[in-house]
Amino acid sequence: MQKLVFYITGSSSGIGLALTSYVLKQPDFRVIGYARRCKMANPNYTHIYADFSLPGIASSVEIPLFETAEHIVLINNAGTLGDVKPVGEIDSKMLEQTFTLNTIAPAVLTNRIISLYGKTKAKITIVNISSGAARHPVESWAGYCASKAALDMFSLVIQAEQRLKEQQKVTVLSVAPGVVDTPMQDLVRQIPVDIFPQSERFHHYKTQGMLENPEKIAKKIVELIFNPPNETLIDLRNR
Numbered sequence: 001m002q003k004l005v006f007y008i009t010g011s012s013s014g015i016g017l018a019l020t021s022y023v024l025k026q027p028d029f030r031v032i033g034y035a036r037r038c039k040m041a042n043p044n045y046t047h048i049y050a051d052f053s054l055p056g057i058a059s060s061v062e063i064p065l066f067e068t069a070e071h072i073v074l075i076n077n078a079g080t081l082g083d084v085k086p087v088g089e090i091d092s093k094m095l096e097q098t099f100t101l102n103t104i105a106p107a108v109l110t111n112r113i114i115s116l117y118g119k120t121k122a123k124i125t126i127v128n129i130s131s132g133a134a135r136h137p138v139e140s141w142a143g144y145c146a147s148k149a150a151l152d153m154f155s156l157v158i159q160a161e162q163r164l165k166e167q168q169k170v171t172v173l174s175v176a177p178g179v180v181d182t183p184m185q186d187l188v189r190q191i192p193v194d195i196f197p198q199s200e201r202f203h204h205y206k207t208q209g210m211l212e213n214p215e216k217i218a219k220k221i222v223e224l225i226f227n228p229p230n231e232t233l234i235d236l237r238n239r
């Protein structure tokens with residue numbers, strides 16, 4: 001019997017891979033990972049191929065049900081910066097894909113998980129991996145900033161709905177992880193300064209050793225899951 005089940009999107013790289021590895025250190029935790037690549041081999045890990053930038057995938061992808069689970073955790077971690085350009089120059093198709101991956105997929109998966117486990121005895125925790133960029137504008141990151149800001153508001157509404165209930169079944173956290181040393185940051189540093197005016201700041205983080213280690217961030221996120229704070233919007237830089 002599986003007591004604790006994690007569904008983790010973007011389980012193949014960076015924060016998602018670190019979370020998957022960290023969770024699987026517990027012999028009785030089960031992980032269902034979603035991504036285009038599979039980077040994990042473990043008897044307690046099941047990989048499901050999904051490209052969440054495509055319309056309809058989050059509504060149709062398999063979500064295996066564990067009827068007797070006591071605690072279900074969905075970590076909406078898969079994300080993209082998208083096409084980094086000022087508005088007016090962004091590739092429109094890529095802009096659509098950014099919102100599909102960063103906002104629509106997490107919203108739909110959350111809706112499905114709460115519906116699927118609504119009548120079981122399982123406690124549900126939703127963790128949306130947001131960004132500081134959801135809360136501050138960054139030039140040339142309009143799609144990224146806005147798609148993550150929508151995720152923050154989606155989380156706040158779920159929490160408000162839960163407060164209306166006698167018993168809170170669902171806990172939701174929208175977590176800005178800080179600046180973390182992952183392939184996404186490698187990508188940020190490759191964007192030329194004429195397209196991305198804040199580029200210098202991100203080079204500085206790397207050269208000054210200011211990037212957070214993904215394993216450390218994974219540990220902090222798991223600690224939040226088991227000891228949730230009262231607030232919904234979390235910034236790990238303050239913890």
Ligand SMILES: NC(=O)c1ccc[n+]([C@@H]2O[C@H](COP(=O)([O-])OP(=O)(O)OC[C@H]3O[C@@H](n4cnc5c(N)ncnc54)[C@H](OP(=O)(O)O)[C@@H]3O)[C@@H](O)[C@H]2O)c1
Pocket residue numbers: 009010011012013014015016017034035036037038050051052053054076077078079080081101129130131132176177178179180181182183184185
């Ligand atoms: N690193 C940072 O400093 C930082 C800061 C703030 C927020 N974040 C957020 O943290 C999350 C993880 O980022 P990361 O830094 O760990 O990036 P990463 O190393 O690039 O990993 C991104 C993950 O998302 C998955 N993904 C990307 N496109 C996908 C698609 N179309 N369908 C399904 N999965 C897809 C990737 O899997 P596949 O390529 O195998 O599909 C990969 O597992 C993102 O939501 C990001 O916005 C990161």
